[in-house]
Amino acid sequence: EAKRRGRNQFHVFNDDLNAHLQMKRDVERDLADALARRQLEVWFQPIIQHDGRTLDGFEALLRWRHPRHGAIAPPDLIEIAALAGLSEELLRFIIGETGAMIAFLQASGRPDLRVSMNISPREMERISVDELVTEMLKSRQLPARMLEIEITEETALDLQAASQSLVALAMQGVSIAIDDFGVGYSSLGFLRQMRVSRVKIDRSFVTGLTEQTENQALVAAVLQLSGSFGFQVVAEGVESEDDLRTLQALQCHAMQGFYFSRPMPADQARRMVSALAQV
Numbered sequence: 001e002a003k004r005r006g007r008n009q010f011h012v013f014n015d016d017l018n019a020h021l022q023m024k025r026d027v028e029r030d031l032a033d034a035l036a037r038r039q040l041e042v043w044f045q046p047i048i049q050h051d052g053r054t055l056d057g058f059e060a061l062l063r064w065r066h067p068r069h070g071a072i073a074p075p076d077l078i079e080i081a082a083l084a085g086l087s088e089e090l091l092r093f094i095i096g097e098t099g100a101m102i103a104f105l106q107a108s109g110r111p112d113l114r115v116s117m118n119i120s121p122r123e124m125e126r127i128s129v130d131e132l133v134t135e136m137l138k139s140r141q142l143p144a145r146m147l148e149i150e151i152t153e154e155t156a157l158d159l160q161a162a163s164q165s166l167v168a169l170a171m172q173g174v175s176i177a178i179d180d181f182g183v184g185y186s187s188l189g190f191l192r193q194m195r196v197s198r199v200k201i202d203r204s205f206v207t208g209l210t211e212q213t214e215n216q217a218l219v220a221a222v223l224q225l226s227g228s229f230g231f232q233v234v235a236e237g238v239e240s241e242d243d244l245r246t247l248q249a250l251q252c253h254a255m256q257g258f259y260f261s262r263p264m265p266a267d268q269a270r271r272m273v274s275a276l277a278q279v
């Protein structure tokens, strides 16, 4: 009986795996087409300052709804693009959409706002990210300080080439943020070496932190370091007023999460900025 169940479970797993592989193949096949037809989107989630009201900027987040497989998680999409040899094309698209948003903010009289985009370790390794970014900023005549690059901690540690590209960007004035801080291989040495502008604390430490004194201690420790190291701290995954209040009490610099807003399409983010200007 146990044996049969075991075999059935294996079948279930196998079916899941097959479905997953099928999904990947379909998506890989359709991605080039989707890129060409501009069916992918970049959405934007507001980042809010310490006061819990003032807009600080946006994070750009990739979105693609596959006609048959539905919404594809961005990390899967990045991986599939690499398999399909489309990494650079996809990154160009994301940089383009991010640049368009920055251009809109500047034209709206909000050069104080910043737009952050994510770059994965793999992308950093394969693509001349600094060249693509520099080219975009130059052609659109945008100030580098309106752009932020978010990288996870592994990127920082593993890849020599990546950190060269990051240093080149930082020297131009592009802001560098460490994403998902606390879940990767934390390296305080890296924070010191790199000119990191911001550290984004992973939401696993943030959501519900009012009840979790250890998580509060972690946030407090990072905030304490930020003073001497000269970076700012952004808390991700703020989902409740309690989260907000506790982060404010800890003097967290900025916050992001469903409590304030979910990611939204670019036109909606633009309307939001325009509405702020009319107040």
Ligand code: C2E
Pocket (backbone or CB within 6 Å): 045, 060, 061, 062, 073, 074, 075, 078, 094, 118, 119, 120, 123, 150, 179, 180, 203, 236, 237, 238, 239, 256, 257, 258, 259, 263
């Ligand atoms: P991330 O960079 O840490 O982005 C934050 C993720 O948390 C986003 O998920 C966002 O929708 C979600 N989020 C924001 N606030 C909350 C909250 O209060 N509660 C919860 N539960 N979630 C929240 P998303 O868009 O699915 O992206 C997942 C990850 O995929 C990102 O994590 C990032 O690592 C990666 N990613 C997204 N877009 C891109 C992209 O354009 N390029 C690359 N390389 N990676 C991307």
Ligand code: MG
Pocket (backbone or CB within 6 Å): 059, 118, 150, 179
């Ligand atoms: Mg991010």
Ligand code: MG
Pocket (backbone or CB within 6 Å): 179, 180, 200, 202, 203, 236
């Ligand atoms: Mg994150």
Ligand code: MG
Pocket (backbone or CB within 6 Å): 180
């Ligand atoms: Mg993440």
